Amino acid sequence: xxxxxxxxxxxxxxxxxxxxxxxxxxxxxxxxxxxxxxxxxxxxxxxxxxxxxxxxxxxxxxxxxxxxxxxxxxxxxxxxxxxxxxxxxxxxxxxxxxxxxxxxxxxxxxxxxxxxxxxxxxxxxxxxxxxxxxxx
Amino acid sequence: xxxxxxxxxxxxxxxxxxxxxxxxxxxxxxxxxxxxxxxxxxxxxxxxxxxxxxxxxxxxxxxxxxxxxxxxxxxxxxxxxxxxxxxxxxxxxxxxxxxxxxxxxxxxxxxxxxxxxxxxxxxxxxxxxxxxxxxxxxxxxxxxxxxxxxxxxxxxxxxxxxxxxxxxxxxxxxxxxxxx
Numbered sequence: 001x002x003x004x005x006x007x008x009x010x011x012x013x014x015x016x017x018x019x020x021x022x023x024x025x026x027x028x029x030x031x032x033x034x035x036x037x038x039x040x041x042x043x044x045x046x047x048x049x050x051x052x053x054x055x056x057x058x059x060x061x062x063x064x065x066x067x068x069x070x071x072x073x074x075x076x077x078x079x080x081x082x083x084x085x086x087x088x089x090x091x092x093x094x095x096x097x098x099x100x101x102x103x104x105x106x107x108x109x110x111x112x113x114x115x116x117x118x119x120x121x122x123x124x125x126x127x128x129x130x131x132x133x134x135x136x
Numbered sequence: 137x138x139x140x141x142x143x144x145x146x147x148x149x150x151x152x153x154x155x156x157x158x159x160x161x162x163x164x165x166x167x168x169x170x171x172x173x174x175x176x177x178x179x180x181x182x183x184x185x186x187x188x189x190x191x192x193x194x195x196x197x198x199x200x201x202x203x204x205x206x207x208x209x210x211x212x213x214x215x216x217x218x219x220x221x222x223x224x225x226x227x228x229x230x231x232x233x234x235x236x237x238x239x240x241x242x243x244x245x246x247x248x249x250x251x252x253x254x255x256x257x258x259x260x261x262x263x264x265x266x267x268x269x270x271x272x273x274x275x276x277x278x279x280x281x282x283x284x285x286x287x288x289x290x291x292x293x294x295x296x297x298x299x300x301x302x303x304x305x306x307x308x309x310x311x312x313x314x315x316x
Binding site: 024038059061063064065067071073074075077084085086087088089091093095096097 | 159161163164165194196198207208210212216218219220221229231232233235307
């Protein structure tokens with residue numbers, strides 16, 4: 001567990017200005033990629049109109065742990081804060097756990113997919129989620 | 137359906153300690169003060185280095201109990217300039233999972249312990265050490281004390297006895313770690 005936590009490393013700030021929203025994430029393994037790479041497709045135009053970049057930003061957090069007896073647990077958090085507000089008081093938090101064994105790569109994928117789920121739920125809660133088209 | 141239990145100590149609050157103050161904040165927010173839970177883990181030198189009017193200890197935490205009674209939870213702790221994200225070098229993440237069905241009280245206690253472990257680890261990352269001293273009587277742990285001190289200080293263990301006026305004639309003794 002300690003190793004994985006260490007591997008998750010430090011909190012980095014990634015400005016995703018190009019995607020028309022600002023974003024902080026503590027997922028250093030994203031490297032130079034912006035938040036837009038991970039969740040940009042989940043952030044609809046209605047969000048960027050209601051929460052313009054420069055005035056608001058999306059905060060993302062995620063971590064996971066692997067246990068000696070097998071199994072993993074983790075969480076992902078997504079929220080929106082006004083610039084200068086630090087952290088959201090009422091973020092979306094999704095926890096996961098599994099008794100199955102995961103290698104580092106599988107766990108990283110699980111973290112990111114949970115993070116995407118949290119962002120999708122956040123957009124829904126903010127009532128800005130893109131409306132699905134109806135197919136007849 | 138699963139039940140989500142917010143960390144017990146969720147709050148936006150300031151803690152007052154003997155030698156200073158610190159500010160702490162829980163995410164998600166709640167009305168409960170987080171300071172009492174972590175006060176003994178916050179080094180006095182920390183309060184001087186990170187004054188409460190400019191910095192806060194951010195504690196992101198939550199536990200979830202599932203249908204089968206098992207649970208998991210986490211705490212992510214760090215120090216942030218007010219209105220900013222956590223300073224990277226202060227960030228600590230801790231988690232727990234309970235594979236056996238547990239009561240809500242047990243889950244709550246586990247969550248509190250997880251928060252405290254993360255705060256202690258964050259302090260360690262900033263150069264403070266947490267020393268837990270145990271005073272033992274009749275083979276049982278009688279009391280624990282936690283002392284947070286900079287790593288630069290020299291510490292050593294001492295055995296100390298303590299008599300009681302409780303009519304039992306018992307004398308407690310324990311190993312304490314004292315720092316210069």
